[in-house]
Amino acid sequence: MLSIGNTRKRTGASFVIHRNGQSILKAERKTDLLYIGQYRDVAESLAAHSRVSLTVKDNAYDAILFLNTGPRPNAILCDALFQGENGIEMHRYLLGNPGFDKIPFLLVSPEFDADQFRNAFLHRIDDYYVLPLPSAEKLLDRIEFLIRIKHKDPVPAGSTAPAPVFRQPVSKRIFDIVVASLTLVSLSPLLLLVMAAIRLESKGKVYYISKRIGREPFDFYKFRSMRTGADSELARLAHERNQYKTTDHPAEIDYNKPCPRCSVLAGGESCSPLLHIGSHTICDYWYNFQKKEVLKHRASFVKIENDPRITRIGKIIRKTSIDELPQLINIIKGDMSVVGNRPLPVYEAEQLTFDQMAKRFLAPAGLTGLWQVAKRGRGGPMSAEERKQLDNRYADFFTGNNYSFWYDLGLILKTIPALFRHDDV
Numbered sequence: 001m002l003s004i005g006n007t008r009k010r011t012g013a014s015f016v017i018h019r020n021g022q023s024i025l026k027a028e029r030k031t032d033l034l035y036i037g038q039y040r041d042v043a044e045s046l047a048a049h050s051r052v053s054l055t056v057k058d059n060a061y062d063a064i065l066f067l068n069t070g071p072r073p074n075a076i077l078c079d080a081l082f083q084g085e086n087g088i089e090m091h092r093y094l095l096g097n098p099g100f101d102k103i104p105f106l107l108v109s110p111e112f113d114a115d116q117f118r119n120a121f122l123h124r125i126d127d128y129y130v131l132p133l134p135s136a137e138k139l140l141d142r143i144e145f146l147i148r149i150k151h152k153d154p155v156p157a158g159s160t161a162p163a164p165v166f167r168q169p170v171s172k173r174i175f176d177i178v179v180a181s182l183t184l185v186s187l188s189p190l191l192l193l194v195m196a197a198i199r200l201e202s203k204g205k206v207y208y209i210s211k212r213i214g215r216e217p218f219d220f221y222k223f224r225s226m227r228t229g230a231d232s233e234l235a236r237l238a239h240e241r242n243q244y245k246t247t248d249h250p251a252e253i254d255y256n257k258p259c260p261r262c263s264v265l266a267g268g269e270s271c272s273p274l275l276h277i278g279s280h281t282i283c284d285y286w287y288n289f290q291k292k293e294v295l296k297h298r299a300s301f302v303k304i305e306n307d308p309r310i311t312r313i314g315k316i317i318r319k320t321s322i323d324e325l326p327q328l329i330n331i332i333k334g335d336m337s338v339v340g341n342r343p344l345p346v347y348e349a350e351q352l353t354f355d356q357m358a359k360r361f362l363a364p365a366g367l368t369g370l371w372q373v374a375k376r377g378r379g380g381p382m383s384a385e386e387r388k389q390l391d392n393r394y395a396d397f398f399t400g401n402n403y404s405f406w407y408d409l410g411l412i413l414k415t416i417p418a419l420f421r422h423d424d425v
Contacts (some may be wrong), residue, residue, distance in 0.1 A: 031140060031147070032071075036063045036090065037079030037108060038273050041288060042133060046077075049136040059083040060090055067094070072103060075143045080109040080116060088116075091125050104146035108133070110275065110287065114346055118217070126150075132292045168337075168364065169403050176338050180331040187325065194223055194322055197313045204228035207326055212343035214365025218335040220343055221326035225314030253294060259286035327367050339408040340366020341391045360391035362398050370394040373414040 030051045035043055038058050047054045055073065057063040059082065067073075076094075078087040087107050094100040106127045107120050120128045126146050133139055184191075195206040205224060212220035261271035262283055272284040310318065317323040330336040336343065343365035371390035397403050 031144060032074045033077060033143065034063070034066070034073040034075075035077045036060070036087075037077070037082045039079065039108070039131065039284060039288070040272065042077070042108065042131075045133070045136045046139075049140065051140050052136070060085040063090070064093070067100075072099065074147050075104040075106065077106045077108060077143075080107055080113075088119055088123050088125065091123060095124070102150050104143060104150055106143070106146075111277070111291070112346070114211070117346075131288055169405075171405050172337060172364075172403070172408065173334075175405070175408075176331050179338055180328040183325075184328050184332075190322070191325060194313075194317060194325075198224055198311075201311055201313050202227055211346055212365070213346060213349035213361070214336060214340070214343040215361055215363075217346075218330065218333075218343070218365075220335075221329055223317055223323040223326060225311060225318050225323045226309040227311055253282075253287065253290045255280035255282050257286075257290075259283050261285060324367060330365075331367065335365065337364040337366050339369055339411050340364040341369050341394055342366065342372075359395045360388065361395075363391070363395040364398075368411065368415040370411060373411055 032053045032055075033046065034055045034057065035046065036057050036059075037043075043054065043056050046052050055066065057066055078090055080087045091105045091107070094103070094105065104126045106129060107125050108129050108131065109116060110131050112130045117128055127142065129139075198206045204227075208222045208224040208226075210220050210222075211217055255277070259271065259282070262269070265271060270283040272286075275282055275284055275287055277287070314323070327336060331338060341360050341363045349361075369391075370393060371387050374390055397407065
């Protein structure tokens with residue numbers, strides 16, 4: 001069994017791993033990391049990596065004592081909840097002490113929680129991860145990038161350059177405001193007619209508002225094309241009819257399925273700390289094992305084939321993309337642009353923040369974009385991988401001085417004939 005200890009000096013750090021009674025002294029590490037939490041998989045994967053010197057504390061008291069008496073780490077990785085404590089409160093406490101604002105603080109949660117996610121960034125936490133974590137190599141790349149940003153250090157020779165920063169070109173913003181405003185005014189009779197048709201066919205609001213992720217979260221507007229209460233059916237339909245689904249692997253964690261490790265232990269003991277999630281109790285190992293399996297086989301995007309929730313009017317306004325017209329308000333507000341990458345629901349955006357696919361978020365959220373005109377009506381559905389690559393290709397126009405107003409205009413002109421093709425994208 002693997003156990004973790006720490007031997008620490010002010011001039012450097014080395015990590016001792018005990019395996020089968022033998023001690024292995026690891027060499028000095030480049031990144032000095034403090035992990036505050038109880039997930040063994042996290043600690044073990046980081047401890048085994050040649051670029052990290054790891055200190056593990058499982059409660060706030062020990063962590064604060066260590067930070068106050070020892071040399072400060074380069075970065076802190078902290079569970080959202082640990083030993084009855086709150087990771088966001090831990091971060092708030094550290095910010096109240098001089099110097100800790102220069103130490104990157106990353107929050108780790110066992111599952112995605114929208115309120116927790118929002119609060120983390122409102123409290124200036126540097127990054128938010130949902131278990132299972134990406135590989136130690138990718139996580140350390142991110143941590144070292146945050147360290148350089150915090151200290152405003154130049155990028156070392158031979159290392160990966162920092163991610164480019166998005167800047168909205170002035171010409172693009174002016175074009176967005178002019179086009180969106182004129183379109184809203186000229187199409188106002190059509191908008192009123194559609195609103196009346198939606199209201200006559202089914203009860204409920206004529207518009208639909210949901211949280212979407214572009215470059216940042218915002219309220220996303222559409223005409224309602226589904227019957228009321230459709231959101232409650234999404235999980236079932238995504239499992240049964242998702243166009244991007246590639247496997248029949250279970251889509252959710254089974255809390256009632258017994259842990260194979262715990263079942264062989266006597267006296268009701270658990271193989272790892274117990275987690276209390278809702279009304280369920282499950283051991284840490286079995287929860288994270290199932291979580292990895294679910295995420296491994298979960299599609300990055302959700303698109304329901306022959307969606308039974310769509311109303312008759314909804315089918316018409318979807319085929320013609322009229323349901324998207326309220327997003328002109330999003331464009332005027334600055335949430336979106338006329339051309340960009342489609343904003344994603346939170347559950348989809350979560351799947352694209354751990355690797356190179358996160359580059360898509362450098363571009364603004366858009367009403368239309370490259371993947372819509374590149375594949376619409378060309379026979380067969382678009383794969384998730386194709387869509388990701390097209391989103392990244394458009395994001396490349398926002399690095400350096402690559403942006404082209406004429407390229408955007410070309411995509412808009414290609415969108416018009418695409419509206420009359422048969423595919424519903």
